[in-house]
Every structure is written in C-alpha cells, then in structure tokens.
Amino acid sequence: MKTIFHVDMDAFFVSVEELFDPSLKGKAVVVGGRPNERGVVSAASYEARKFGVHSALPLRTAYKLCPHAIFVDGHPDRYRDCSQRVFEVLHRFSPQVEMASIDEAYVDMTGTERLHGPPLRAAHTLHEAMRAETQLNCSIGIGTSRLVAKISSDQAKPNGILMVIPGQEARFLAPLDVRKVPGVGKVTERNLNVLGIHKVGDLAKLDESSLESRFGKWGLALAGKARGLDAGGWFDSEVGEDIEPKSISHEHTYNEDTSDSEVLEATLARLSEMVGRRLRENGLHARTLQLKLRYQDFSTITRAHTLEQPTQVDTEIFEEIRALFRKNWRAGRKVRLLGVHAASFEAAGPQLDLLGESKHERWEQALAAADRLRDKYGESAVSLASGMRGRFRERTHENPAGLPGKPK
C-alpha cells in the first residue's frame, strides 16, 4: 500500500509577493496584471477571495468585484525560484517527488516510516521545514492514492494537514461534490447531475459497466476515482514517471489588438523562442509547427507545416512560423492573439546538412549557452533581437517550463 502526500502551497503567487513586499500581508491582493488589462487573475489572496475573486477570472471582472484590491503584476521568475526551493525541501523527504504544477507536488512517502516516522509525524516535520526554509505555508493531504491525497489537501486548506486513513477512502469521498474529483469539470459534472449524481457517494454506487456504457473509458476511470483509486490518463502513471509531451505551445494575447506587422512578427519570434527553449529542455525535436492566429472578431485560424527535418532551433522555428504567418495573415486586419505550437516529436534529425551545417551547429551551441544564462539569470536574460519588440510580460502560469521533477 502506498503513502502519498499531496503538498499544495497556500495562495502561492500571493505569498511569494508578500515575501518581497510585506505590506501586502493581510490585504486583498490580486496577482496577474493591472485591473484595466486583458488577461486573467493568476492568484488571489484569501482576503480577495472573500469578494468572489478567484484565479482565471478576467482582471476587469475582479476589479468590479473587489475594487479596493491591490493588483500586482506576476513575477514568473520569482515563482520559479521559490518553486525550486519548495522542490528541494520535498526532495529531502523522498526521492519520488513530482511537481504537478509550480505550486503543488506529489511526494511518494511509501517506505519512509523508519526515516521520517508515521505519515502524520512526517507531514508535520515537512510542514515545519517548509515554513522555516521558504517562509511559505502549505497544506498537505495524505492518502493511499494521489487522487485521495489531492482531494484531502484541498479539504485541509489553508495551512493544514489531513490524512485519510487507509480503508476509509470511500467514506471520506462519499459526501463530497463530484466536482471535487480531479478530472471532473463543468461538462462531466453536468452530465452526471443529469443522471442524478451529485456526490461522489452517488457515483460509487453505480456499477462500472453502466458508467462505461455511458462514458466509455472515462466512465471506468470515474468508477475507480469514486473509490479513491488513481485511474485514467495521468493518474495511471507512477509519481515522477516521465510522460513525453505530445505538443508544446505558447500563445500571447495582446492588451490592444494590433495590425503592425513588425510587432506581430516580433511576437512570433518571441513565442518561437519560448517553444524552442522548451523543446531543448525536453530534449525534443519537432517536425510539425503550427501558427495560431486570432483576429479582433475572434475568428481564429491555425496553419501547420511539416518540416523535412525536425528542429529545436529557435531561428528555424521562427522562419517557418513567419512564412506561415506571411502567407495566411490578411494584411491590415487586427490581431488579438498569436500562438506557436510544436508537435510530432522525434529524436535529433539524423540527416546532416550540406550547406548550412556550420550555421545550424553554431545556433545549437549559441542556444545551449543562452539556455544556461536563462537558467541562471531568468528567462529574459537573453533573446533574439527580432523578438525584442515582441517582448511581453510573461503571464503567470501554473505550468511554466522546466518544473523540477515534473513529467515533461
């Protein structure tokens, strides 16, 4: 039987901002941008949450709900640094740590009793260590599966520890809303509600075959989840197990729609660079590149191109994306959003180059050096000159590139 901790940092982005500006403590704080900007709330302090502000809410709506809140820009570099420190603390407790996002992690504590004591004591020690070393609060859920650990950390918030005793999973889950089950979103919730299923207990009473006939494979996973088992998609893997990504993409929404081709191409250069960076971090070469273009009226096109040779070099990605852009953008039309998407991953392209080998190799070396600079000084330490005008403040994201111990 497994012992899994789910460690979830409390109001992570806000708490990190408080470290840098203690005057924010105890106030309604919204991280994500200015109240009149496009974009969404990345995180809200507990005080702001009382007014109904939550993450993913448009900033302008947040301002209406809570006009007295202090709106601060996100600082992705700070969060990455703190996340790294969180990881280091966790890693002392178990070698099996998987950052599920920037502010939460699964820690497989199975077999650590002789080292750290029984789970609750280990959790207490971990909680204290986290506070002492990062000045940040976290909540810890303990269960026999990641699913139960995750749900219990949610119940433990803020700044608490909750353990579901082995064997009691179903009883613990039964009174909770189905929406609490990871993977159940709006749509599944609605579908279940139509069937009269509102609580996890209702779901557990159904037999697997009727769920399967209605929801297919996902139904089987649901049946397992209702009993507190890890089932379906990512939950089928072990903590820390590598899952290869199927695609990597970055998007940018302009604060003000633009038809300035220089700005648009600079943004594409910047996005290509971000995609290239993540390809290299994951040791992948992409054969298919896709441009996403959303006009002011929200009409959206995607155009893909398959390369003769897979690449992870920023300039090569940008050249393809720019060619797609020039071919497909209706010049003069204002653009709201641009995105660069890479897929069809392979190992290094084995074909040697006849003409530009030295150029390609020189880029690879230059980018490797640039990546080391970014590791040390932050993502904006170096960039392509063509992307300079396309610089934008990186949106605070729960799943940024390069989480330690995170499946890539």
Next chain:
Amino acid sequence: MEFTVSKNDLVRELGLSQGVVEKKTTIPILSNVLIEAQGDRIILTATDLELGIRCTCPAKVKKEGAGTVPAKRLLDYTRLLPDADLNLRFLENHWASITCGRSRTKMAGMSRESFPELPQMPEALTEIPVGLLASMISRTSFAISMEESRFTLNGALLLLGSAGITMVATDGHRLAYVESPMPANGNLTPGFRALVPKKAMGEIVKLAEQSAPELKLVFAGDDNHLFFKFGERLLITRKLTGNFPDYERVLPKDNTNVAKLKKEEIRSAIERVAQFADERSRAIRVQFGQGEVRVFSSSVETGESEESVPGEYVGPDLEIGFNAQYLLDFLRAIQQDDVSFALKDQKSAGELRPGSEETKDHYRYVVMPMRI
C-alpha cells in the same frame, strides 16, 4: 469577337495552360484564359502572376477582339465535343457562346480589361536545344527544396556562359549539378545567371514534350523575368530572387574511396531494403567493402532487411547512413547502366555519378550522410 477553330487544336493548346492557371480562386481572373483573335489565329494567354504562358492556334477569324473564360471549364467542355470545328463568339456581357456540331453553350466569362498584362519578351540571349534543357531539368528538379520558407532553394540555378549551360538544384541535404557544353550562339559574355522557379521547370518539361526534340528554344531575360520561346509558344516566369548558395564549395574534391556498381542492381536493392527503413527519416546504412556493397535497414515498427550487391570498391571499409529516397532519386534519373559512389567518410558528402565514361555532359550528385 468571333472565330472558328479546330477542336483538337484548341484542346491541345489549352491543355498547356492548365499547369499555369491559378488553382486557388483568390483572384478570379487568374483562373481564366485570355483569348485574343487576330488575323488568322487566336492567342491563348494564362498566368498566375508568377508564371505566364502564351500559345496560338490557327483560326478563321470573323471578327477580331478578345475576352476571357475559366480555363479549366473551357478545356473540360471542349474536350468532350466531337472532333470538328468549333465556333466561339464573345457576347456583350463577356459571356462566350460556343457552337460545335449540334452543341450550343454559353459560358460565363469576364472582361479582358481586368486580365493582367504579360511582360514583353526582350532581345534573345541565346538558343537552347529543347531536349537538352528538359533533360537537365529532369536530372536536377527532384533536388529542389519543398520547404517554402527556403525560397532561394525553391528553384534551380541556371548558368549560361560561352562554354555551355549549367543547372544546379539543392534542398540543403543533397545537390544535383549538370553541366553541358553548348556552342555559344548569342550574346553570352559575361554570362547569364538566374534562379528558375520549380513550377516553371515543370512547365518547360511539358512544353518540351510537345515539341520536336531537335527544336531550339529562344531564351531571353530581363531584370525580373525569364522567357522561353518554343516556336509559337512562349513561357514567361518571374525569377526567384535571393542568393543561391555557393554550390562550388560543397562539390567534393577529395573523395578517393570509389565504388562502381550496376545501377539496376543497387537501385532495386535499395528499393527493397528501404521498405523497412524508418518511414519519416528513410534512413538506410550502406557498407562499402572489398567486392561488394551491402545495404541495411531496420525499424522498430516494421522489421529489418539487408542485401548485398557485387561491385568494385577501392578504399577502406566504410559504413555510411543515407536517406534512401535521396539515393533513389538519382538512380532513377540517370539513363546509364553504371553508377559510381565516391566517398570520403561517414560524415562528409558522398558523390554519385553515372559510371560510364562516354557521357556528353557532366552530371554530379552530392548527398550528405545521415548520422547512424
């Protein structure tokens, strides 16, 4: 405007314009063919703004004039008509009225005013034997890059000098080079250099197939265009702009390890073995050793295969990875029975040539290896 023309003449000349007319309908007039009736003939013109073609047909012109109709629809329809004379008349509303035997059709057309003007052919630079140019194209065009973003590689380099004619194409991984002596008979000093787009090369081959092989085409160029005149038929293409890579730098100079093989044997061996190569990379391994060349493939999904081909080889044992498609493109393009592989090592470009000595021209094919 009104004229009468033989249906077969019209179908033949219209067929030549089909590769040129714009397939996308972003600018509708570009899907149309311009028909001009003058004197004792009609002139058919089509263009996609990159490429243009002008053909003529003898005709009985009742009333001179011009109009345009969709090129593909006109061809599709006239092809189905009986082999007889066809009468075409443009009406006031730009529609074309076509009668042939018992068939009567009115086809929607557009005014000729919106049809783009093609550039005028300048003074001729030289004449090129049609068969020679077509054979140079078919030996190089497969090496042109399909990557649209590498626009200077989306065509071939054409060099005309007093010594002869040279064509070079590359996609950055392999390069095909043909040089042929051609008696100078025009104003070719200091020499002429231009990038010919791939689409134009395809049309030149089609026009060559419709011409007598001994015909000499008249070649001319201005700042932006190239002109190829096959008798009464004229093909005009915009030049590709940009710098073609310095190909002379990549032509190997010290590939001293040489294998001589029978083309049919090595070609069919590679064709079979390549069935089990990775589908995307098409990688095969080729081992060069005393008395034989061995070809290997393996793929996790499909299996593995190997074959050996007897041949002369002078040099140390070598194993090199190649894209099977790249080798086959060359082996399928040559007429000769023998082929030679000149190699240096695992990481340097290999060079393939038709093996027999008595070739009229100089054909070289350079391929970069794959990492194995």
